[in-house]
Amino acid sequence: xxxxxxIFQYIxxxxxxxxxxxxxxxxxxxxxxxxxxxxxxxxMMEVTKDFILQLGGTVxxxxxxxxxxxxxxxxxxxxxxxAEIGNAENKPTVCFYGHMDVxxxxxxxxWSTDPYTLVEKDGNLYGRGASDDKGQxxxxxxxxxxxxxxxxxxxxxxxxxxxxxxxxxxxxxxxLIENKKDTFFSNIDYIVVTDTPWxxxxxGITYGARGxxxxxxxxxxxxxxxxxxxxxxxxxxxxxxxxxxxxxxxDANGRxxxxxxxxxxxxxxxNEEDLYKDIEFDVDEQRANLGVKKFLHESKADLLMHRCxxxxxxxxxxxGAFSGxxxxxxxxxxVIGKFSxxxxxxxxxxxxxxxxxxxxxxxxxxRKSPNEMKITMIIGAKPWLTNxxxxxxxxxxxxxxxxxxxxADMIRAGGTIPIAKTLEDYLGKSLMLLGIGGxxxxxxxxxxxxxxxxxxxxxxxxxxxLQELASx
Amino acid sequence: xxxxxxIFQYIxxxxxxxxxxxxxxxxxxxxxxxxxxxxxxxxMMEVTKDFILQLGGTVxxxxxxxxxxxxxxxxxxxxxxxAEIGNAENKPTVCFYGHMDVxxxxxxxxWSTDPYTLVEKDGNLYGRGASDDKGQxxxxxxxxxxxxxxxxxxxxxxxxxxxxxxxxxxxxxxxLIENKKDTFFSNIDYIVVTDTPWxxxxxGITYGARGxxxxxxxxxxxxxxxxxxxxxxxxxxxxxxxxxxxxxxxDANGRxxxxxxxxxxxxxxxNEEDLYKDIEFDVDEQRANLGVKKFLHESKADLLMHRCxxxxxxxxxxxGAFSGxxxxxxxxxxVIGKFSxxxxxxxxxxxxxxxxxxxxxxxxxxRKSPNEMKITMIIGAKPWLTNxxxxxxxxxxxxxxxxxxxxADMIRAGGTIPIAKTLEDYLGKSLMLLGIGGxxxxxxxxxxxxxxxxxxxxxxxxxxxLQELASx
Ligand SMILES: [Zn+2]
Ligand SMILES: [Zn+2]
Ligand SMILES: [Zn+2]
Ligand SMILES: [Zn+2]
Numbered sequence: 001x002x003x004x005x006x007i008f009q010y011i012x013x014x015x016x017x018x019x020x021x022x023x024x025x026x027x028x029x030x031x032x033x034x035x036x037x038x039x040x041x042x043x044m045m046e047v048t049k050d051f052i053l054q055l056g057g058t059v060x061x062x063x064x065x066x067x068x069x070x071x072x073x074x075x076x077x078x079x080x081x082x083a084e085i086g087n088a089e090n091k092p093t094v095c096f097y098g099h100m101d102v103x104x105x106x107x108x109x110x111w112s113t114d115p116y117t118l119v120e121k122d123g124n125l126y127g128r129g130a131s132d133d134k135g136q137x138x139x140x141x142x143x144x145x146x147x148x149x150x151x152x153x154x155x156x157x158x159x160x161x162x163x164x165x166x167x168x169x170x171x172x173x174x175x176l177i178e179n180k181k182d183t184f185f186s187n188i189d190y191i192v193v194t195d196t197p198w199x200x201x202x203x204g205i206t207y208g209a210r211g212x213x214x215x216x217x218x219x220x221x222x223x224x225x226x227x228x229x230x231x232x233x234x235x236x237x238x239x240x241x242x243x244x245x246x247x248x249x250x251d252a253n254g255r256x257x258x259x260x261x262x263x264x265x266x267x268x269x270x271n272e273e274d275l276y277k278d279i280e281f282d283v284d285e286q287r288a289n290l291g292v293k294k295f296l297h298e299s300k301a302d303l304l305m306h307r308c309x310x311x312x313x314x315x316x317x318x319x320g321a322f323s324g325x326x327x328x329x330x331x332x333x334x335v336i337g338k339f340s341x342x343x344x345x346x347x348x349x350x351x352x353x354x355x356x357x358x359x360x361x362x363x364x365x366x367r368k369s370p371n372e373m374k375i376t377m378i379i380g381a382k383p384w385l386t387n388x389x390x391x392x393x394x395x396x397x398x399x400x401x402x403x404x405x406x407x408a409d410m411i412r413a414g415g416t417i418p419i420a421k422t423l424e425d426y427l428g429k430s431l432m433l434l435g436i437g438g439x440x441x442x443x444x445x446x447x448x449x450x451x452x453x454x455x456x457x458x459x460x461x462x463x464x465x466l467q468e469l470a471s472x
Numbered sequence: 473x474x475x476x477x478x479i480f481q482y483i484x485x486x487x488x489x490x491x492x493x494x495x496x497x498x499x500x501x502x503x504x505x506x507x508x509x510x511x512x513x514x515x516m517m518e519v520t521k522d523f524i525l526q527l528g529g530t531v532x533x534x535x536x537x538x539x540x541x542x543x544x545x546x547x548x549x550x551x552x553x554x555a556e557i558g559n560a561e562n563k564p565t566v567c568f569y570g571h572m573d574v575x576x577x578x579x580x581x582x583w584s585t586d587p588y589t590l591v592e593k594d595g596n597l598y599g600r601g602a603s604d605d606k607g608q609x610x611x612x613x614x615x616x617x618x619x620x621x622x623x624x625x626x627x628x629x630x631x632x633x634x635x636x637x638x639x640x641x642x643x644x645x646x647x648l649i650e651n652k653k654d655t656f657f658s659n660i661d662y663i664v665v666t667d668t669p670w671x672x673x674x675x676g677i678t679y680g681a682r683g684x685x686x687x688x689x690x691x692x693x694x695x696x697x698x699x700x701x702x703x704x705x706x707x708x709x710x711x712x713x714x715x716x717x718x719x720x721x722x723d724a725n726g727r728x729x730x731x732x733x734x735x736x737x738x739x740x741x742x743n744e745e746d747l748y749k750d751i752e753f754d755v756d757e758q759r760a761n762l763g764v765k766k767f768l769h770e771s772k773a774d775l776l777m778h779r780c781x782x783x784x785x786x787x788x789x790x791x792g793a794f795s796g797x798x799x800x801x802x803x804x805x806x807v808i809g810k811f812s813x814x815x816x817x818x819x820x821x822x823x824x825x826x827x828x829x830x831x832x833x834x835x836x837x838x839r840k841s842p843n844e845m846k847i848t849m850i851i852g853a854k855p856w857l858t859n860x861x862x863x864x865x866x867x868x869x870x871x872x873x874x875x876x877x878x879x880a881d882m883i884r885a886g887g888t889i890p891i892a893k894t895l896e897d898y899l900g901k902s903l904m905l906l907g908i909g910g911x912x913x914x915x916x917x918x919x920x921x922x923x924x925x926x927x928x929x930x931x932x933x934x935x936x937x938l939q940e941l942a943s944x
Contacts, residue, residue, distance in 0.1 A: 033798055070797060103800075110696070168798070197702070210701065214799045223763030224582070225917040229682065229887020230669070232814050233726065233784030234767050234775055240722055243787060247719040250712055252839045254705065291695030291805075294842035295706050303706055312705030314803050315715060317794030322810060324791065325542060326505055326640065327686045327850055328575075329812060329887075330916060331786050333763075338794060340801060342704050367724045370766035378799055415701020415801075444802060445697040 001467060002150040004402050008460050010146050015456055018142050019125060021051075022455070023118035025100075025134045026127035032078070032101035032168045035069055041078040041164045044100045048137070048162060049081055055144055057085040057160070062180070064172030067165075077172050078164030082184045085144060086157040093157040094190040094392075094469060097419055098137035099166030102129035103444045110446040124449040131450040132443035136194045137162060139436050139455060143462035155470030159188065166195070169379060170419060177426045189430070190392045190469065191423050194462075196435030197443070198454070199304075199411050202280040203400045203461065206433030207388040208412035209420055210308060210342040213352045214379035216319075217245055217337040217360065220372045226331040235331060239321060241369045242337045246315055248363045249339060254296050256313045256341065258359045264347045265310060272309075276301035279409045289440055308412040311347065315339045340379070342414065349380030381418040390430045391472050399464035403457060436461060473942070474622045476874050479935050482618045487928055490614050491597060493523075494927070495590035497572075497606045498599035504550070504573035504640045507541055513550040513636045516572045520609070520634060521553055527616055529557040529632070532656070536644030539637075549644050550636030554656045557616060558629040564661040566864075566941060567631040569891055570609035571638030571667065574601035575916045582918040596921040603922040604915035608666045608908050609634060611927060615934035627942030631660065638667070641851060642891060649898045661902070662864045662941065663895050666934075668907030669915070670926070671776075671883050674752040675872045675933065678905035679860040680884035681892055682780060682814040685824045686851035688791075689717055689809040689832065692844045698803040707803060711793060713841045714809045718787055720835045721811060726768050728785045728813065730831045736819045737782060744781075748773035751881045761912055780884035783819065787811045812851070814886065821852030853890040862902045863944050871936035875929060908933060 011018075030044035031037045049059045061079035068074050078101070087093075105115035105128035113119045118127040129135070147154055161184075165171045177185065198204035221238035222231075250256055283300050287293075297303040306312065319336040322328040343352055357375050364373050388410050400408035417433060424431045436458025442448045483490075502516035503509045521531045533551035540546050550573070559565075577587035577600035585591045590599040601607070619626055633656075637643045649657060670676035693710035694703075722728055755772050759765075769775040778784065791808040794800040815824055829847050836845050860882050872880035889905060896903045908930025914920045 104796075212701070212801070214801070221764065224914055224919060226762070226914075227887060227916045228784075228786035228788065228812060229684070229814060229885065230911075230915075231762075231779070232786045232812075232886060233778035233780075233782060234769070235762075235764055236724075236726065236766065236768060237786060239787040239789070240724070240726065243715055243718045244724070246715045252708075252712070252716070252841060254708065254712065290698070290703075290707075292693065292707055292842075293844075294708065296708060297706070306705035307703070308705075310705060312700075314700035314704045314709060314801075315711040315793075316700065316800055316802050317711070317804065318790055319795055319797060321787075321795070322789030322791075323793070323795035324576075327810065327812075328788055328916070329684070329686070329786075330788050332789065333917075338799065340700060340704075340799075342701060369724060370764075372765075413701065414704060415699060439702075442696055442699075443702075444699045444800070447696065 001155055004464055004467060007146050007150055007463050008403070010150055011456060011459050011463065018138065018456065018459065019120065022125060022130065022135055022138055025138065026118045026129050027116055029116050030101045030164065031104050032165045033104050035075055038075055038078065041101050045078050045081060045164050048100055051141060052081070052083045052160060055085060055141065055148060057083045059083040062176055064176050067171055080173065080176055081160060081162040082180065083160040086154045088157060091157050092189040092469060093159060093187055094192060095159040095161055095188045096140055096192050096194055097161045097423065098140065098194045099133045099163050100137065101164045101167050102132070103167050112447055123453065124451050125455060126447055126449040128448055130448055131437040131441035132448065133166070133195045135450040135455055136436050136458065139458040140194050140462045142459045143466065146463050147466060155467050159184070173419070174422055177422060181426055185427055188427060191427065191429050191431040193417055193420055193431070193433045194435055195417065196413050196433040197437035197439055197441055199409055199439050200280040200282070202406060202409050203404055204409040204411040205393060205396045206411050206413050206435065207393065208308065208385035209383060209417040209433065210344050210414055211347065211349060211383035212340055212342055212379055212381045212416040213349050213377055214340040215356060216376045216378055217242060218334065218374045220334040222333040225333045228329045228331050231331055236369050236371055237331050238335045238371055239332055241367065241371055241373065242318065242335045244367060245360055245363060246337050246339065249315070250313050254312065256311060258355050260355045261311060261352065264351065266345045273301050275410070276304040279304060279411060307414040309344055311341055311343045313339060313341045342416065344383050345385050347383065349382060353377040353380060381416050382421045384417065384421040384424065386424070386431060392430050392432050392469060395468035395472055396432060396434050396465050398468045399461055402464045403460045434465065473627055473939060476936050476939060479618050479622055480932050482622055483928060483931050483935065490610065490928065490931065491592065494597060494602065494607055494610055497610065498590045498601050499588055501588050502573045502636065503576050504637045505576050507547055510547055510550065513573050517550050517553060517636050520572055523613060524553070524555045524632060527557060527613065527620060529555045531555040534648055536648050539643055552645065552648055553632060553634040554652065555632040558626045560629060563629050564941060565629040565631060565659055566662040566664060567633055567657070567660045568612055569633045569663065569665045569895065570612065571605045571635050572609065573636045573639050574604070575639050584919055595925065596923050597927060598919055598921040600920055602920055603669070603909040603913035604920065605638070605667045607922040607927055608930065611908050611930040612666050612934045614931045615938065618935055619938060627939050645891070646894055649894060653898055657899055660899060663899065663901050663903040665889055665892055665903070665905045666907055667889060668885050668905040669909035669911055669913055671881055671911050672752040672754070674878060674881050675876055676881040676883040677865060677868050678883050678885050678907065679865065680780065680857035681855060681889040681905065682816050682886055683819065683821060683855035684812055684814055684851055684853045684888035685821050685849055686812040687828060688848045688850055689714060690806065690846045692806040694805040697805045700801045700803050703803055708841050708843055709803050710807045710843055711804055713839065713843055713845065714790065714807045716839060717832055717835060718809050718811065721787070722785050726784065728783060730827050732827045733783060733824070736823065738817045745773050747882070748776040751776060751883060779886040781816055783813055783815045785811060785813045814888065816855050817857050819855065821854060825849040825852060853888050854893045856889065856893040856896065858896070858903060864902050864904050864941060867940035867944055868904060868906050868937050870940045871933055874936045875932045906937065
């Protein structure tokens with residue numbers, strides 16, 4: 001095989017091309033949450049397919065059925081890419097997962113530039129999906145391209161499993177995995193998810209992720225919205241009830257008040273805290289970058305553990321209330337509060353669901369409101385945790401050293417990668433999260449970006465990982 | 473003068489025309505809150521001017537300057553109509569106030585039909601502005617037309633004062649009143665505001681209105697929105713603080729918890745409660761119509777008093793949080809809670825402002841959150857209350873009897889009519905709120921409507937009132 005150095009040189013020489021392709025891909029508004037943009041998601045899948053074909057792969061566009069919209073209509077789900085590049089008997093096979101859909105984004109939400117026009121500024125590439133997950137998938141595809149162009153071949157067999165509905169819950173994906181368990185997914189040795197950020201400038205390899213139980217609380221006080229002049233003082237307002245319920249979820253320090261929640265959390269094992277002390281993470285710099293005055297926890301280890309190995313609860317917002325600028329004098333008739341609990345081993349979504357419902361229902365009955373209240377767990381994704389001593393983790397750590405000349409941080413994700421748990425459960429193979437995003441990429445937020453350092457360095461990382469994997 | 477009966481017959485004979493004109497006017501999307509619709513507001517003012525000219529009036533389109541938008545741009549405010557029909561020395565002069573702008577409305581908000589297409593169904597006319605305030609102003613203009621066509625003259629001199637920015641706070645209006653105090657507004661005997669609903673099917677004459685102190689609470693926890701996976705458990709979330717503050721405003725029964733608020737409320741005078749016992753108001757029917765399970769107060773008098781002679785607090789919503797459908801996993805960086813207090817004599821907005829700020833600031837400091845918090849009183853409109861024995865009230869009561877064969881209910885509005893207080897303060901003349909909307913018109917809500925009964929009966933009411941005023 002061609003030495004890493006030459007591969008890295010090749011990659012450095014093709015930066016412009018890599019950025020241009022990311023620009024082309026970001027321009028496709030593949031927002032999976034908006035049914036009106038379904039054609040853009042489909043187009044994104046086509047463009048991805050075309051690039052894989054260009055690399056010499058074979059591609060199946062797997063049909064995963066339809067999506068039922070809130071209004072009762074159904075529209076086709078975007079196809080899932082099942083691709084193969086190489087199938088030599090004597091080589092191990094690694095399957096990469098990524099997604100081509102993005103979170104919603106509008107410039108009015110507070111973006112400095114158009115979210116769908118990739119803009120380079122101060123070493124960063126700004127645009128929706130630049131990091132999550134178009135940039136990361138592209139880095140992998142460019143790594144494959146570099147290896148193919150330099151070696152005329154890949155050091156391992158590669159499968160690509162790329163979907164277009166990740167940001168809305170990967171509709172239809174689990175069934176596809178089950179259906180293809182004995183065909184596409186049968187002869188796989190390693191699974192790699194390319195959809196996670198590092199924790200700092202230092203590359204991170206991820207061996208765990210929190211789960212997510214996403215809840216809605218719906219309270220209704222009247223048939224239609226009322227004028228606060230004409231009806232204020234007459235009605236038990238739904239907003240008052242909802243605000244009360246939401247306020248009962250956490251204390252001022254973010255501690256979850258739902259009884260029983262902390263009981264299932266795996267106790268801290270011996271020396272576990274030390275793992276967090278070694279991780280590169282500048283608390284003060286992070287604070288300053290985020291514009292946060294003070295974090296919930298003082299020490300680095302404490303903070304990192306609360307980020308990924310303890311549960312947290314966030315209130316996201318309220319649907320049905322007045323959310324615009326200005327001064328609407330409305331008593332909203334039906335309001336839906338949204339919050340979610342990130343959970344960790346050994347919490348179980350079904351147990352969390354019961355704990356939350358029992359608690360909120362008892363709180364609501366204490367309040368003696370005459371209004372209707374309904375709690376729904378919309379998402380119940382399990383946490384995932386694996387053993388970081390599995391062979392492919394060694395390959396990844398060695399690859400990090402080759403590219404960046406440092407030791408990788410071994411980290412757990414604060415976010416949820418439901419696909420990790422699903423793939424592991426169905427396929428029973430070693431799974432690793434090897435992403436290349438930065439900690440401040442603002443995925444899901446305004447001004448999402450990936451740094452050129454991560455994008456190009458990440459391309460090298462995937463290339464080196466594949467070479468290391470072959471020599472395990 | 474032509475007897476009332478013949479006028480009423482004329483009005484009955486022109487119903488179709490009156491409904492068609494309302495349809496034409498509702499179709500103009502004169503939403504004053506949306507700068508992109510400013511041309512529609514302007515068009516609405518032009519159409520109104522044209523109709524007044526057609527009635528033989530003279531019209532001045534008064535320029536009231538510019539509006540500064542949130543983004544720093546300025547756009548012209550719509551002109552205000554200052555019109556006169558008749559100026560005989562021997563006749564009293566009555567000045568009517570109304571507005572031609574409307575609240576925002578989108579069918580997706582839950583309207584059964586397009587808000588800007590007037591639809592007749594089961595005796596009701598549905599459309600944004602059908603009641604507030606296009607329908608009421610049109611009833612007045614049609615009343616004038618009927619009197620002119622039947623009498624060749626009006627029994628009194630009429631002035632029309634019609635604006636296009638009422639729903640967003642009547643920008644520029646107070647200065648115009650001050651500037652025109654000694655010209656357009658100089659020789660006025662009576663002022664009538666045509667922008668209030670009745671309390672039941674029975675016509676109501678309004679002699680008071682609550683004020684409105686509209687507040688925003690802004691809390692910021694980070695520079696940009698954060699992903700709840702990556703940052704949940706690290707940050708004192710702005711939403712938690714805001715929800716806590718909003719929850720501290722009222723108890724489960726809607727009682728305002730801000731200290732001092734109830735102290736300035738005028739004590740109940742002797743026999744005052746009796747006034748409310750006589751008002752037509754079917755508590756159970758109202759409850760059923762609104763789809764409300766239980767009202768905050770049991771007896772009719774109690775309920776009505778809490779609707780108009782005691783203060784109330786409503787939480788309208790939150791700006792900056794997630795408000796869409798679905799499951800966005802965001803930690804909003806900056807959230808702005810909106811609530812308002814309807815106040816009554818002898819509460820003072822400046823005192824309410826201080827009480828609310830002191831209370832929330834002390835609550836916030838108890839919480840020891842590191843986040844930034846800022847409270848602003850965006851609107852501070854005073855309550856208004858007058859003596860219902862003034863002569864024009866007699867004219868209106870007699871007019872109600874002539875048209876509907878019943879005694880009018882003398883009522884106080886739960887909502888705020890800032891213009892009433894302003895006009896009374898500047899001009900020092902007798903002021904009355906004589907509206908013709910129904911109690912269930914859903915102004916500011918979905919499926920706003922006016923009943924044909926109110927629209928046509930209201931046209932007669934304005935005609936009869938003008939005749940009675942002449943014979944005082
Ligand atoms: Zn992703
Ligand atoms: Zn994402
Ligand atoms: Zn109005
Ligand atoms: Zn209004």
